[in-house]
Amino acid sequence: MSAKNNNCKIVDCTIRDGGLVNNWDFSVEFVQHLYNSLNEAGVDYMEIGYKNSPKLLKGADSAGPWRFLDDDFLRKVIPNKGNTKLSALVDIGRVDENDILPRSESMLDLIRVACYIQDVDKALDLVKIFHERGYETTLNIMALSNVMENQLIEAFQLIRESVVDVVYIVDSYGSLKPNDYVYLVNKFKEHLPNKRLGAHTHNNMQLAFANTIIAAESGVELLDASVYGMGRAAGNCNTELLVAHLPNAKYNVRPVLDMIEKYMLPLREKEEWGYIxxxxxxxxxxxxxxxxxxxxxxxxxxxxxxxxxxxxxxxxxxxxx
Amino acid sequence: MSAKNNNCKIVDCTIRDGGLVNNWDFSVEFVQHLYNSLNEAGVDYMEIGYKNSPKLLKGADSAGPWRFLDDDFLRKVIPNKGNTKLSALVDIGRVDENDILPRSESMLDLIRVACYIQDVDKALDLVKIFHERGYETTLNIMALSNVMENQLIEAFQLIRESVVDVVYIVDSYGSLKPNDYVYLVNKFKEHLPNKRLGAHTHNNMQLAFANTIIAAESGVELLDASVYGMGRAAGNCNTELLVAHLPNAKYNVRPVLDMIEKYMLPLREKEEWGYIxxxxxxxxxxxxxxxxxxxxxxxxxxxxxxxxxxxxxxxxxxxxx
Structure with missing residues (x-):
């Protein structure tokens, strides 16, 4: 645990990534309790869902409201916003830019764009729009374990010249080992000296938390996590472990334990994720x-x-x- | 994954440490299937139980036979011993040295002595006896996260001069982070240049596998694990993860997956361990x-x-x- 960790921020993805487990079937009460817990715990961001357009996705009707966030709805869900900022993820080709209000009129602070390596250019076009509307932005490059270095180098050039604030190293398949993460972080730092970095891990080999704290030691600043690890398939780094680990005095694990006890343990009885x-x-x-x-x-x-x-x-x- | 890992050996503790979960209530068939699976998987050692004396322990009657190993019994359980060696753990004050046959007459290859830091001298006396009877030996110093450096330095002196083959760094409380493990490994290497090292981790913070492979990268050679992580409380590093990770070509994960499917998943329905x-x-x-x-x-x-x-x-x- 070093002083380096002091710049780290936690992005809780329970609703967004966890929604992939239960088709975003979270009650408003659940999401409100989660927001209040994260806010009390000192967690920096809550990713409250996707901001994709239902017009551009099939099967949209059956999903809960967190798959297609709406600002009017969000204002009712979070009537008293605290220090925890709100984030949404978009996928290229599935977002209608007309749905995105200027930040000054929106509940959202951060918009993250997820893409595969071959679509970095399209993703950066979207990032530019969100940036111009006042949002913090991240680019989340997925499936990095399957990307060849030459593709990565090409993408770095586009990213360096872009307005994106943070670039994420995403271990989509949960296949990276600590050494692999350190290698990628150093590679990203070398080629993107003007960008901050983020890490999004998966727990297939029980390495999500370890990879996240090792990435943080190497200089990654935005750390994705989910309460009780809830996320697609093996799930993510556990928010409670990060909150307990990071040295920043503002973090307090107790409200996260409360969320787990009241909501996550019962939910885990009905839905499945984790080391399977x-x-x-x-x-x-x-x-x-x-x-x-x-x-x-x-x-x-x-x-x-x-x-x-x-x-x-x-x-x-x-x-x- | 580096060439350094090539000297690593896996010590499967499913029966011994897992016995702390179910009071060693494993059927002979279970233990035989485990032995055959580990042998096929290329796992180097199977710790098949404790070699403590029932005379020196209360509540002994209710425990399964793996708590008080007997050589005649072991010969029936494992009639065809393969390449996987057999190991037993003893606790100081609970073992009767008269129970320990010479290795040439025993099924066991390795005897490990567990102790807290203040009993290292007594543990090394036992190690000497087992060593003289022909066994490979290890000293497993427990609860290292609660040991002050001056106590450790004193213990190192005794250990350096002893006949023990391997010294274990045991994270009894599952409280160590990767950085802590690296620190301890380097400390042990500095003070015990003539000894090989081992690591025994616990999974309270989902760091058992990560700490084990990071310890291996730092030069630790004997790696404890349990199939599906079965061990007291949060359990141990998972054997299947280590077998899949280590670069040695002799390791094969398939027989471990078979053991999990046939025996560990049903057992986990009845008994509890893991990230709780x-x-x-x-x-x-x-x-x-x-x-x-x-x-x-x-x-x-x-x-x-x-x-x-x-x-x-x-x-x-x-x-x-």
């Missing part, structure tokens, strides 16, 4: 967890770990995926 | 998990996380513990 063998296998193999999620959704197939491993590692089957 | 909030709190506070275990045993109290946290952090209550 199918996701350990996809993490180990550096793959998207979708094959694991499909197996977990099938009650007959669930927990057939060896069959799953064989399917993903037998060449003639794996190659046709 | 009470243990996260004791880890965070650098305390023995016994208060958490007591709360988990009480169905009325279980999951009252905030009350538990308050009890452990309110000065007038915490000081009387």
């Amino acid at each position: 063998m199918e996701y350990m296998v996809t993490g180990m193999l550096d793959e998207h967890p979708r094959s694991g999620m499909a197996q977990r959704d099938n009650v007959e197939m669930r927990d057939r770990v060896v069959e799953f491993y064989d399917r993903l590692t037998t060449p003639e089957i794996a190659h046709s995926k | 909030m009470e243990y996260m709190v004791t880890g965070m506070l650098d305390e023995h998990p016994r208060s958490g275990m007591a709360q988990r045993d009480n169905v009325e109290m279980r999951d009252r996380v905030v009350e538990f946290y308050d009890r452990l952090t309110t000065p007038e209550i915490a000081h009387s513990k």
Whole structure:
């Protein structure tokens, strides 16, 4: 725990990334209790959902309101905003820029744009729009473990010249080890000396918290986390662990424990995320967890770990995926 | 993942440390399947239980046979020993040295002696006896996070002059961070240049695997783990993660996945270990998990996380513990 950590900020993604688990079926009461808990705990940002457009996504009708955030609705949910800022994620091709109010009229402070490496240019175009409307911005490059260095170098050039505030190193598949994270952080620092960095980890191999604090030691400032780790598949770095770990005196773990006791433990009885063998296998193999999620959704197939491993590692089957 | 890891050996503690969860109530079939799985997976050692004497322990009658290993019994359990060596743990004051056959007549290869820092001298006396009977030996110094440096320096002198093969850095409370482990490994290397090192971690803050691989990068050679993390309270580093991570070509994760699917997932339905909030709190506070275990045993109290946290952090209550 070093003085370096003092610039770190926590971005809680429970609603946004956790929504991928329960189709954003969080009650207003749940989200309000979470906001108040995070605010009391000193957490810097709460990512309260996606700001994608329902017109641009199929299956939109069934999802909870946190998938398509609306400013009027948000004002009712959070009538008394505290120090915890609000964030939303957008995906390129799924956001209608006309939906984004100027920051002065919005509840949101931070808009983050997620993309794969080949779409960094499009993502930066969006970032520019949000930046001009007054928002803090981040660019979240996903699936970095599958990106070749030459692609990364090209992307760095675009990013260096852009207005984006923070660039995220996202371990989408939960396949990175601490050494890999340190390598990537140093690479990003070398090529993006004018940008701040963020880390978003997944817990497939129980390394989400470790990778996050090691990234912080290496100079990463924005640290993504979820309460009780709630997030797609293996989930994320746990907010309670980060709050307990970071040296900043403003952080207080007790309200996060309260949120876990009152809401997360009961929710975990109904919904599933965390260290689950199918996701350990996809993490180990550096793959998207979708094959694991499909197996977990099938009650007959669930927990057939060896069959799953064989399917993903037998060449003639794996190659046709 | 570096070439340094190539000297690493895995010591699976599922039966010994996992026995603390279920009072060593493992069937012979379970232990045989585990041995065969570990042997096929290339795991170097299986710690098959304690070699304490039932005469020196109360409550001995109710425990399974793995708490008081007997060589005749072991010969029946493992009729065809493979490459995986067998290990037993003893506690000082609880072992009768007359129970220990010469290694040439025993199924065991490795005897490990666990002690707190103030008993290192007594532990080394036992180590000497086992060493003279032909066993590989380790000294496992527990609760290092609560040891002052001057005590450690005194112990180092005794250890340097002893016959012990390997000295373990044990994070009994699951309170150490990666930086702490690196600090301790370097301290041990500096003072014990003639000894090999081991690491035994606990998963209270989801750092067991991370601390283990970071200790390995720093030069630790014997790595303790348990299948599916089974061990007291928050449990240990997961054998399957280590087997998947270490670069040695002899390791094969598939048999470990098979053990998990057939035996560990059903067992986890009945018995409890892992990332559980009470243990996260004791880890965070650098305390023995016994208060958490007591709360988990009480169905009325279980999951009252905030009350538990308050009890452990309110000065007038915490000081009387």
